[in-house]
Amino acid sequence: MDTIFGVPIQALFGQLLIGLINGSFYALLSLGLAVIFGLLNIINFTHGAQYMMGAFCAYFLSTKLGIGYWWSLLLAPIAIGAIGIVIERLMLSRLYQLDHLYGLLLTFGLALIIQGSFTHEYGTSGIPYPMPSELSGGQNLGFMFLPNYRAWVIVASLVICVATWFVIEKTKLGSYLRAATENPALVQAFGINVPRMITLTYGFGVALAAFAGVMAAPIYQVNPLMGVNLIIVVFAVVVIGGMGSIMGSIVTGFGLGVIEGLTKVFYPEASNTVIFVIMAIVLMWRPAGLFGQR
């Protein structure tokens, strides 16, 4: 009794853990998308590009200014979030009265422009980014070798996800935000600056993407295409979780990471399609997604 479906239990534990790690990235990214969609009703297709810009920002900080990983983890989200705010003020804010489709087209176009310019400048093979020395190496857990950095990824993303959920669902600030999406005119009548709040929310969502980008930089190459490869999967995660549901995107992010990880053991050839198969099934059964209300 030490195998399940012909796979040793120990190996299975390893794969589950790996699934959780990849799920952390899905969760972090889909969280940002869910916040932006839930509160602004914008389908932010630039998210993948912003994730990539986060990684590049960390790379620039390290090569141009000699700033290491830990400061980048703070500075890159602020910088990219600020760029997000500019985009929101200059462009997105003009589209709130129009159909969702316009926001989608704008952000999609922006993503193409950003990715195209980075590809032109840096090619497609990527640039190495060093792992912080505190987190290099790893632990032998008996059933697998766990690199320290990957353990850090799980912990950090869990903390960020739970904190975000807490702020939006359980605090006064969060309740203002949610109220502002339900009925902006009424909330404004209470003396709350709704447009500014929305701008800051978009900035925060973008900062989450950049944060994920910095987290990813030491594992994957800093690559202009890193966002393109991920964004479609992350959208599927958001759709499965229910558009705009914060908890939904966190739980589905981690859950789908695990399912994808297991697919890589039992039927590796399908590992990049399994999420879309699940999406199709979920949409047939619950068109609003697992946690969606509308």
Next chain:
Amino acid sequence: MLKRILFIAATMVLTVGAAQADLSDNMVKIGVLNDQASLYADLGGQGSVVAARMAAEDFGASKKGIKVEIVAADHQNKADVGSNIARQWYDVDKVDMIVDVPNSGVALAVNQLTRDKGKAFIAVGPATADLTGKACSPNTVHWAYDTWMLANGTGRAIVQTGGDTWFFLTSDYAFGHALERDTEAVVLKNGGKVLGKVRHPINTQDFSSFLLQAQSSKAKVIGLANAGGDTINSIKQAAEFGIVKGGQSLAGLLVFLSDVHSLGLDKAQGLIFTETFYWDLNDQTRAFSKRFAALHNGRMPTMVQAGVYAGVLHYLKAVEALKSDDGTKVIAKMKELPTDDPAFGKGRIRQDGRKIHPAYLFEVKKPSESKYPWDYYKVRATIPAEQAFRPEKDGECPLVK
């Protein structure tokens, strides 16, 4: 979902020379078809277009009164997209020859299409040795390298130095399957064993799950039957999971200069692999590569880009000798003429379409050994041209009698 449709038509008319009566529509039109924006873009991509233009200029097309036009497109690593472009090029745009086409899946489709249309195809990017084996065609020449050559160059060297148990990490399409098959044959023939394999989808970001499977197989050697961005990510993440420290070694079965450049020497050092071109081999390759780099963002040419240059150059020589751009005839002429170019030196093309030249077993230098930019490889062994590629009689190519 929404997928960018990138159709770059980088068009350049080199000269308006005197019209030659025997050339179709009075010009030779060459199409560079490859991956321009994804995981194989750095090893071919725009660099291949630059190489094709250089070849046309070095050939002196204008002085000889031959008008050469070069067009390019992105096949997005999809066989259907690739064959549609190729069909349109041949039928509507009057393209005479297609060159490069990395991604064996797309290349096999273009190979068949070119044969049906009686045009010419110079395969440089694709690896599968089937192009000069079962799928060989009187309209195709396979330049640079193939899976048999990689397997025999790298696989044999590793098995003979004690790496006798293998686990394969294979890209799940025609190329990966061919490379795995050819390497496995070499491993078994030299007394080694294959303990397992796992096939991953092309363009995978995270290899940790596959690497864990490779790790638990306890194989001495993990053979990476993948390419481009996939190889880069596998090597990088293998270091993270302590695979090399744990006593297993990685065999990059297909590694390009662009991959090593991207990984950096501290991650790539010690890797052993086979290629047929390296910019710093001799004075000729250095001179060629420096000219190339000046036109391509300072990046030295990869084996594929050098192959595109050499292939186009030899093609144009055959067109000149024949005074015609009829695909089937030009390919026959290319096989007849000996080849000579700065990138690969002197060589020849066999009946099955295989271009042969020496291959080199390279090792990536340690950071301390690298003296100047792009100083990455040292030569461990030179494999003579006649031994580097599969013997013609073993390929099951119907053209070989």
